[in-house]
Amino acid sequence: MPAQVSTVTIRDVAVKLHRVGQGPPVLFLHGANGLMQWLPFFDAIADGFEVWVPEHPGFGGSDDPAWIRNIPDLAMFYLDFVEEMGLDKFHLIGHSLGGWLAAEIAIRDRSRLKSLTLMSAAGIRVKGLPSGDLFIWGPEETVRNIWHDQAMAERMLAIKPTEAQMDVMLKNRFTSTKFGWQPRWFNPDLEKWLHRLKLPTLVVWGRQDKVFPWQYADLWVERLPQARLVMVEECGHAPHVEKADNVIAEIRAFLKEASR
Amino acid sequence: MKLLAFHLMPYRPLDLDAAAKARSAWVVLPNSLYDPVKGADEYERHIDLLVYGETLGFDGIGVNEHHQTAYGMMPAPNLIAAALIQRTKKAKIAILGRALPLQNNPIFVAEEYAMLDNMSRGRIIAGFVRGIGAEYHSSGTNPFFSHERFHEAHDLIVRAWTEPGPWSFDSENFNIRYVNLWPRPYQQPHPPIWIPSQGSSETVAWASHPDRKYPFLVTFSPGELVTRYLNGYRDQARKYGYEPSGDQLGWAAPIYVAETDERAREEAKAGLETLFNNYLRMTGEMLIPPGYTSQQSMKAFFRNRQSFATRDNFMSMEHLLANGVALVGSAKTVLAGIERMREATGMNILIGLFQFGTLSDERARRSMERFAAEVMPHLRS
Numbered sequence: 001m002p003a004q005v006s007t008v009t010i011r012d013v014a015v016k017l018h019r020v021g022q023g024p025p026v027l028f029l030h031g032a033n034g035l036m037q038w039l040p041f042f043d044a045i046a047d048g049f050e051v052w053v054p055e056h057p058g059f060g061g062s063d064d065p066a067w068i069r070n071i072p073d074l075a076m077f078y079l080d081f082v083e084e085m086g087l088d089k090f091h092l093i094g095h096s097l098g099g100w101l102a103a104e105i106a107i108r109d110r111s112r113l114k115s116l117t118l119m120s121a122a123g124i125r126v127k128g129l130p131s132g133d134l135f136i137w138g139p140e141e142t143v144r145n146i147w148h149d150q151a152m153a154e155r156m157l158a159i160k161p162t163e164a165q166m167d168v169m170l171k172n173r174f175t176s177t178k179f180g181w182q183p184r185w186f187n188p189d190l191e192k193w194l195h196r197l198k199l200p201t202l203v204v205w206g207r208q209d210k211v212f213p214w215q216y217a218d219l220w221v222e223r224l225p226q227a228r229l230v231m232v233e234e235c236g237h238a239p240h241v242e243k244a245d246n247v248i249a250e251i252r253a254f255l256k257e258a259s260r
Numbered sequence: 261m262k263l264l265a266f267h268l269m270p271y272r273p274l275d276l277d278a279a280a281k282a283r284s285a286w287v288v289l290p291n292s293l294y295d296p297v298k299g300a301d302e303y304e305r306h307i308d309l310l311v312y313g314e315t316l317g318f319d320g321i322g323v324n325e326h327h328q329t330a331y332g333m334m335p336a337p338n339l340i341a342a343a344l345i346q347r348t349k350k351a352k353i354a355i356l357g358r359a360l361p362l363q364n365n366p367i368f369v370a371e372e373y374a375m376l377d378n379m380s381r382g383r384i385i386a387g388f389v390r391g392i393g394a395e396y397h398s399s400g401t402n403p404f405f406s407h408e409r410f411h412e413a414h415d416l417i418v419r420a421w422t423e424p425g426p427w428s429f430d431s432e433n434f435n436i437r438y439v440n441l442w443p444r445p446y447q448q449p450h451p452p453i454w455i456p457s458q459g460s461s462e463t464v465a466w467a468s469h470p471d472r473k474y475p476f477l478v479t480f481s482p483g484e485l486v487t488r489y490l491n492g493y494r495d496q497a498r499k500y501g502y503e504p505s506g507d508q509l510g511w512a513a514p515i516y517v518a519e520t521d522e523r524a525r526e527e528a529k530a531g532l533e534t535l536f537n538n539y540l541r542m543t544g545e546m547l548i549p550p551g552y553t554s555q556q557s558m559k560a561f562f563r564n565r566q567s568f569a570t571r572d573n574f575m576s577m578e579h580l581l582a583n584g585v586a587l588v589g590s591a592k593t594v595l596a597g598i599e600r601m602r603e604a605t606g607m608n609i610l611i612g613l614f615q616f617g618t619l620s621d622e623r624a625r626r627s628m629e630r631f632a633a634e635v636m637p638h639l640r641s
Contacts, residue, residue: 137290170558
């Protein structure tokens with residue numbers, strides 16, 4: 001069944017929301033690139049779950065309110081969002097910037113959460129090991145650094161975006177800059193509160209991630225009290241796309257376990 | 261016409277082949293390519309050359325701010341300005357300018373400018389800029405908030421210069437409990453503020469506003485764009501209901517004068533081409549980070565760059581001269597170029613970049629002398 005797309009207004013912000021499947025709710029938070037396309041990953045998770053994929057304020061088809069100035073603001077906004085939408089006992093999954101956002105939401109209020117899954121997550125930093133510089137890489141270089149499998153990179157590079165898609169990409173890039181430029185992709189205050197996240201947690205990472213090297217996964221696992229690590233070999237920054245089958249199986253098993 | 265001599269203070273001993281291996285001459289150019297012994301000589305020569313501007317009768321001499329690059333060795337232009345004050349008597353010292361958004365406490369800029377203004381007994385021209393895109397990579401400042409930070413810093417500095425303290429300042433980016441400037445500026449109500457720019461319409465509208473009427477300087481642009489931007493300023497001023505004076509309109513361009521056009525071109529070629537192709541070399545990601553301009557402008561920029569990438573984008577001197585980016589030739593040719601721009605725009609400020617790229621002191625000096633002797637008198641009458 002195709003995803004249902006709707007626009008919901010939370011406070012003064014219209015949010016474009018995609019929903020698919022039936023079952024316990026799963027809230028997926030996308031990364032800095034936004035939701036440029038619907039992923040097979042969502043449909044696969046939706047077998048037995050209701051998957052919610054909002055486009056964050058400032059991204060894609062959602063409003064871009066000036067008052068949301070940083071990721072902590074966005075996290076507070078999402079607390080309003082889940083309350084207004086009546087989301088409860090839900091599983092939270094975040095990728096990259098969305099992983100950072102998920103952790104910020106969880107440290108503020110985890111009372112509605114069943115589990116937390118962080119994939120290639122921004123939000124913390126390993127001292128002396130800077131993240132790859134998405135702001136200095138050129139467009140082709142970025143694609144090549146995101147994917148470990150260069151055949152996959154070639155396929156991505158062959159796609160010529162439409163004018164409308166270019167506009168969305170630019171909007172997403174501006175918002176990512178607002179949130180991620182300084183400090184680069186992390187909040188110095190986040191790491192010290194991760195000990196409070198006593199809930200089932202899965203950390204999924206690509207061994208060859210050039211944006212956040214695998215040592216970042218180790219730091220997450222060290223700080224999160226109940227985290228289990230899935231390190232995906234031969235994989236870059238988007239494990240749920242590059243190694244979809246493997247990652248889908250791991251996450252589905254984890255969600256089922258955590259739903260009990 | 262007001263005439264200023266200006267340099268970027270490039271690091272001329274740069275190993276150009278080694279530098280070409282880096283992504284850019286900015287931000288990531290390995291500083292192992294900088295030799296402090298040669299660098300010390302460079303500072304001495306560049307300062308001497310600027311001081312010579314006063315000797316030759318220029319109204320002012322100019323410096324500016326760039327970080328982590330061989331393009332300019334003045335991350336702290338006020339230090340050079342302080343040195344120039346000690347070596348000169350009459351010339352205005354124009355700092356073109358300090359990059360306000362990079363500051364965490366803009367009071368420091370207000371203080372330094374006020375100090376320089378006192379030390380020079382009112383010879384300071386205070387330039388305010390946002391800094392080019394690469395500075396946001398070097399400093400870590402978020403370009404998304406660049407405009408906001410610029411305007412807030414500007415408001416804070418002007419108020420600090422003019423309103424008796426102490427008082428407190430509150431804005432989105434700057435919250436200062438005590439604003440109470442010691443020293444206050446020498447010039448009253450404050451030093452002239454000039455706005456060097458690449459010509460964004462937002463900046464034009466802001467600088468020309470009747471509350472400000474700040475002189476607007478277009479830098480390093482093809483003649484056609486200089487004309488469009490300066491006339492844009494005039495149109496905007498008229499919309500505000502006043503006629504701008506030529507003293508609000510300026511042009512900054514590389515200038516080289518020799519005995520003949522042919523000789524000038526021969527002598528200026530390497531300097532001009534290294535300036536644009538070696539020292540100014542940076543990627544689009546560095547030049548225009550997201551938020552530094554509007555989404556609209558950024559889109560236009562990258563669209564142009566796409567058509568750019570397919571051709572050899574080496575900028576030859578011939579290309580630069582054909583586009584009117586620089587003035588190179590005999591005194592007669594250079595004068596005609598200036599007169600053409602004055603007629604087209606009504607501008608009354610000319611900022612000559614007399615040393616550029618690898619151009620030697622000797623040549624820069626000769627060119628400045630010839631300009632002073634054979635071009636300057638015509639611009640005075």
